[in-house]
Amino acid sequence: CSFYRIIAEVFYHILSHIICDAGKEQCIFPLSEPQDLFQASQMKFDDFQKDLRKLKKDLRACETQAGKVYQVSLEEHIQPFKDSMEQFINQAKIDQENEEKSLTEAHKSFLETAAYFCVKPKMGEKEVSPHAFFSIWHEFSSDFKDLWKKENKLILQEKVKEAEEVCRQKKGKSLYNIKPRHDSGIVRTDCIIIIIILLLLTFSFSLFFLHFVCTLS
Known part of the structure; x- marks a missing residue:
């Protein structure tokens, strides 16, 4: 509890002195939402790779089936089907390659990020999984958001009290300066x-x- 209190005090200092909108309605939570981090922890790179391999296999099957249609179709009936299908398949291949490249880059960036934060693979795992990495941040973000709400509310209450005191002082001065009529x-x-x-x-x-x-x- 004492450690938690120390963290709360440090957090309060950061919130009140660094974040300029602290205590205001427009104050935005500075971290990723806990729900987003939870969803990220459920991802698996293996599943994405399997999905892309399946899409690639389905695309080859589609191309093969389209070729069979070209062979059995009469010359006067083959257009505009052939041109449309070839355009679709060529664009699908480009999109497929781009997705595979993006997944490879994302996987590499994830492992570099995990290494930067000194997160190591669990026993029996070859590399750090999204679940192992993002679960830590999900827990941290959840606790952080709880403190965020409490401390932001306290700062708001303090600002309201300060504003009321300023109004009270100004009102007292104005009453003092008013001349009797x-x-x-x-x-x-x-x-x-x-x-x-x-x-x-x-x-x-x-x-x-x-x-x-x-x-x-």
């Missing part, structure tokens, strides 16, 4: 300005009135 909705400073203007007008009117009285005298 009268029932009429006018801010006190505006009232003071209006009073000063009225006093100035009153003073000006008083001066004008005194000047007018002096003039009459």
Whole structure:
């Protein structure tokens, strides 16, 4: 449990400091899905090779059967069947060769990858099988995804709390800076300005009135 907790803490650090979308809905699981790895572990290169050999055998049989049809068909009836079949068979041979080449390259890359991760064949096996290799990664990805969901949820909760705290602080500052208003909705400073203007007008009117009285005298 303590070891698992250490792994969880390391994972939390990586998730919160390295993965920029951590805690967000668009945060994408960075590994292959456990289900995909499980399906990969069920593959066998021998089965693929057998399937390709069977396809090659069926293609030869198809070519032989088409040749028999050419021989028994009248010249005026042989087209466009002959051209279509020859085109189909030639393209099928090309596709067959490409698939065999791709399988050989994939098999080679798989063995190189297994050697890179120091995975060795089991007792009695000539080489590492996809089941032996991908089963390890399937287990790792499953545990990783469980931690991913838990820690991502915790980070999301922390970000929500931080956002709420920021809003609370901003709200407190805005309430502190709001100036009291009268029932009429006018801010006190505006009232003071209006009073000063009225006093100035009153003073000006008083001066004008005194000047007018002096003039009459």
